[in-house]
Amino acid sequence: MAAAVPPSVEPLSLEPRLEPQLAALLGAGELLPSLVDALGSPLAVVLPDQIAENAARFRAAYGTHRLGGQVFYAHKANRSSALLRRLAATDTAVDVASLGELQHALGAGFAPDRIMATGPKNREFLWLAARVGATVNADSTAELDELAALVRAHQLARMRVLVRLSAFDGPGVRVLTRPSRFGIPAGELDTLLKTVERHADVLDLTGVGYHLDTTSAEEKARALEGCVRALDACRNRGLRPRAVDIGGGFGVNYLAHAAQWERYTSELTAAVLGHRPPLTWRGHGYGLRNDAGTLRGALGLYPAHRPVAGARYLDDLLALPAASFGGRSLATLLLENLYDLYTEPGRALVDQCGLVAARVLEVRRTDSGEPLVRLAMKADDAALEEHGVLMDPVLLGRDGARAVAGDGPAAGVYLAGSLCLEADLITRRMVFLPRLPRPGELLVFANTAGYCMDFQTSRAQHQPVARKVAAWQEEGSWRWCLDEQYWPITRPGGEP
Amino acid sequence: MRYESITEAIGNTPLVRIDPAVHGLRHIDLYAKLELLNPFGSVKDRAAWNMARPGLTAAAEHGSQVVELSSGNTAKALAVIAGMHGLGFKSVTNRMRIPEIKDLLLLLGADIEELPGQSECLDPTNTDDPLTLFHRELSDPGSSYLHTDQYFNPRNTEAHATGTGPEIVKDLDGRAPDWFVACVGTAGSSTGVARVLREHDPRVQVVGLVAAKSDFIPGIRTLDEVHEVGLFDPATYDTVAAVTSDEAIEGMLTLARRCGILAGPTGGAAYYGTVRHLRSLDAELAEQQGAGPAVRRSAVFIVCDRIESYLSYTKRRRPDLFRQPPRRNDPADLTDAEIAAAPAVETPDAQKWIERDRPLVVDLRSPFAYAALHIEGAINIVDELFDELVRGGLPFSTRQPVLLVCPVGEQSARYAALLTRMGHPDVRSLTGGVIAWRDAGAPLVRD
Incomplete structure (x- = not known):
């Protein structure tokens, strides 16, 4: 060559x-x-009409696998009122990550049973969520303690909580996952459940979940299996949570033509290696660099052409085998165990x-x-x-x-x-x-x-x-x- | 032939002529270098042994673990070599995409770590690619690894420059072939062999085969990925051409069915790419022959590994090659009308029926789900097993009423229809399944 x-x-x-x-x-x-x-x-x-259509596609993926549960729109993807109000007129739910987003969702017509509070939360955010009866997706046992104290101090009604787990392990091959600031390590489930039981009078554990920052369906499959195992441990102790929240990250296909994307990234590689004139301002390599003729680094770009994204990604994910449960599909695993599926698409829902x-x-x-x-x-x-x-x-x-x-x-x-x-x-x-x-x-x-x-x-x-x-x-x-x-x-x- | 150690059986693989009636080239003799006959099954045995050998004694003293970035044959060979020397082996990989290889590595005692996938919420300022993380772990103080570093280790290339290459020249009676074709993975075999052949005869033409960009052929890099390989030097190749996975499987089938060479898809890709490259050159030779005396040319390609590990890879791409005989009592034969007409019962009536007639309650869900919660008195026959059972005939007496239970009442309806067709007089499906049962507030127990 x-x-x-x-x-x-x-x-x-x-x-x-x-x-x-x-x-x-x-x-x-x-x-x-x-x-x-x-x-x-x-x-x-x-x-606004497009977001309703996108939500219907997610619903259809649930339907294909006969799964019940909720699609929560991750509001942080866009601040628009119109998109939120249009969604409020469908059966979609909403995931709010701040006091302002919670107020916005309530004002747009979401009843509290269709609202889940996620992410880092201050006391005002927790109080309003507890006051109206929204579900709180907790990131740590400390947050459960804080929430329980708040409910008791203000004599609020018992509230629904989900807990976010992280750092799942499974049999066979060890799958490495980026460390996350959020979530409770699955290995500490016992401590978590003791906390839940201690606060049983004010907190009602309705499910567990994860949110992984990855495009890899295999990593998500591993985490989903971990959640089912955690829910089984809950059942063993007499708790009755029934939702698995698999978070978001379903992706968007931005480009019309796969060939353009492939050609572009090949040419970018060639440009970084000096095989063609630069394609970028002052030779920027988007994470790639030329190390004596060998390409190093990693392309720091969103995979802009993704043949499988959004609701289809969810569909494919649910069809993956649950390796640690004898290879039946993840959808079957959820369905057979009578669990509801929660998803939190953001980018994919506003595609x-x-x-x-x-x-x-x-x-x-x-x-x-x-x-x-x-x-x-x-x-x-x-x-x-x-x-x-x-x-x-x-x-x-x-x-x-x-x-x-x-x-x-x-x-x-x-x-x-x-x-x-x-x-x-x-x-x-x-x-x-x-x-x-x-x-x-x-x-x-x-x-x-x-x-x-x-x-x-x-x-x-x-x-x-x-x-x-x-x-x-x-x-x-x-x-x-x-x-x-x-x-x-x-x-x-x-x-x- | 007697050996003191299996590692002595590495190398000296046969060079086998491909029947011209198969490849159709009239003026070129085509030879396959059968690297699949190495003791651990692939061309990588040579590089693995050559890279690991110098460090094994020291590694055994320190109790080091052998570590490599590999999702395939190199990992397999290193796992065996490490095990023979009392060492552990860890393979770090992006994605292990061939399930048989993954299972085989686990069976051989390897640790496998899969690197995380690409970030969904991209942070462009974070250029810590998984490889950087891997190298950081290797250089952690206190870590003790024997890292064979196949993509950069010159001993990878050397294994072929001292082994594979000279063997080819020797088997061709001291001549280099006119063409040498290899798939590019770590570039070790193609670079090492090309070097030797060119020293012998600078006119030898070297063809490197890569995978089409969005495609996947095990052990071959795509046109972009080859640039990430330290041993890859574009100047090694006179031509770099792409092969698709469909073409690789086509080539694999030809080698297996017509040549008796049980090669994997990489060998298939090499065969396909070789014949495709040579076809027009062969035609040119034919024109030249008219003028002068007959000259025969020769070409060699490498058959990298064996077919057995790629059954699921092939099945996914070419299900037509795996014909299944028609089966008896298959629920797939049922018509929609038959399924719709299957006897069914709603939860309240089912509760009364259970109370009154004690039907056998069969829960078709997985053992895990059954153990978690089920209808009291139900027995668990998971659907896959039930499917096998009914193929042999009715598994229940016709005098025993049966209630079939599944998650939402779909599978149970199919089997109720099937058992009815097979002559059972009183089999019913629980409408809406165990989910409807729960939602109606009927009791579920956990033993």
Whole structure:
């Protein structure tokens, strides 16, 4: 094999995967340009009907395996009221990770029996959860003690708790898992259950769970089996918990074409090894480095093309064999033991649920000749890079028409934000657009509702935070309103 | 042939000619280097023995554990070698994707550690890849490991430069082949053999085969992954080509069914890739032959390991190769109408029926679930076992009423329909299963 690969002349595109609703919004002509004209750049748009459809897909995966239980939307993925209120109108539940999120969920119409409080919690958060009767997913025995004391001190009703376990072990092969700050090691179950029994008058243990930060289904399968073993230990002591909470991490498939992703990552490898011109700002390697001709490090990127993600990932996970229970499927294991399944999808539930649009301010070349496009937004307004998601924005002309290949010579550009910081690059990689953008046009970051819309956005330099709009289709035309004004019964003009 | 130790049987593998009627090349003699005949079953025996040997005495003194990043044949050979010398062996791997190899390693006494999968909530500032973690553990003060380091250890390449390569030249009567083809895993065998052959005759063409990018062939790296291998040097290969897992299995079938060579998919990939590469060259040779005297060329490919470990790998990709004979009394033969018409009983009526007629209650769930909670008096016959039982005929007297119980009433309905078809007059399915029973507040016991 020749050492030097000739530089690629073709654009290395990473086209976003667009389902019908998001594709329709991008094809809605002047709608997006006029919204940005009116409400400013950047602008976030969410699609409440899409989240309901996603929730139905998760429900369907439960149905396939005949499992009962709840789907809890991990609210932290997006702060939108519209998405939350639309979900409240379905049978989905919600996972809240702060006092503010709990208030938001209650205000959106979730009754406490559809709310679970997770994550690090302060006393006010615990009190409100206990007061309204939401379920608390506890991270430590100390938290159970604190909760029990709170319930007793304020003479509140007995409350439902789940406990999060971690560090599972199993027979056969030792599976290493990233250490987590959260959860009680499964080996300390005995201490945990003694705590639960001591507080039996005020705490009702309804289940156990885990949340693993991994894409590996095998690790999750191991943890799920560990939970079933823990629940059996509970039954042995006369406790009757019946839910297994397997957390989230079902993933999103961001890209339309597997071949583009494979080609891009191969070219990135070649660029890091110096076999082709750089693809990134100042030779950034996304975690890869060249060590005397050998590739070292690990690609620090989200696997943007994932053929199996979201509800299908759940479906596949449930079909995996439970190795330590004779190889019957995990779904069968849950079903036969009469356990309910809880899931906490965040990113996967807001897949295809929104976009961020920004105005092109300037197109120029840097002193070293790099083409640079400056946008009226900050990098944290569509934090794809921050989450390691590589996906091209969509270029919309002044009339809203989407630029497509062949409109002009393809243009490889770097995207910069409006902060006067060297680091405010929206992409550290060269993004290939169908043609060079012009000032006044829009670049639209599609499918950013999960963590890449408002999770990290700041008011640095008194720059505006994106306004958020909810949009939906009715009888073939688009309707919209400000996010906070959306309710599932909202009709234009207040019609019934 | 008599040996003092099994390790002496490593190497000196046969070079076997492939019948031209099978490969169809008219001007090229094709030879397979049968590395599968090494004592522990693969080409990796050579590298494992050569890498481990110098450190074994010291390791035995310190009670060290042999450790390697391997999910396959190297781990297998090292597990055996470590065991022979009274040492433990630990294999650290990304994912052990071949269940038979995993079980075999456990059987041989190996420890296996699987590294965590990729993070779902990515933190781009954390570039601690699993390999970094592994190397940190190796260099922990107080740790005592014999790390063979197959991807970087020059003794891996050396095993082939002093063994495999010279053996090929010797068996070809002192000549190097015109083409040498090998799959690239650690790059040890291809690099070592290529070096020797080129010293012998610089005109030898070396073809490295890799897996297609999103594909998986055991023991072969993909085009991107080869760059992570310290021993990999692109200059070793005149050509690098990709093979798919379908092609590997095709090649494996040809070798097994037509050549009597029971090679695994890696050997199959090597055969397929070799013939594909040579086909056009053979045609060119045919054109040249018209003009001058007949010249015969030769090519050698490596058959890395054996077929037996890859039954489930093959089954998943080619279920058509594993025909099952039709079976009797198969619930899959039932029509939807038959299942819908299966006799069933709701929880309250079932409770009364149990009280009155004492039917045999058969719980089809797993023993674990049954032990946890069940209907009082029920016996447990797990569905897989029940399935086997009914294939032989009715397992109950027709005078004994039977209540079948499963989680949600689906399986029990199928078996109730099947037993009814087989002539049982009073078998019923518990509607909604044990979940409906629980939700109706009926009692469940734990013994």
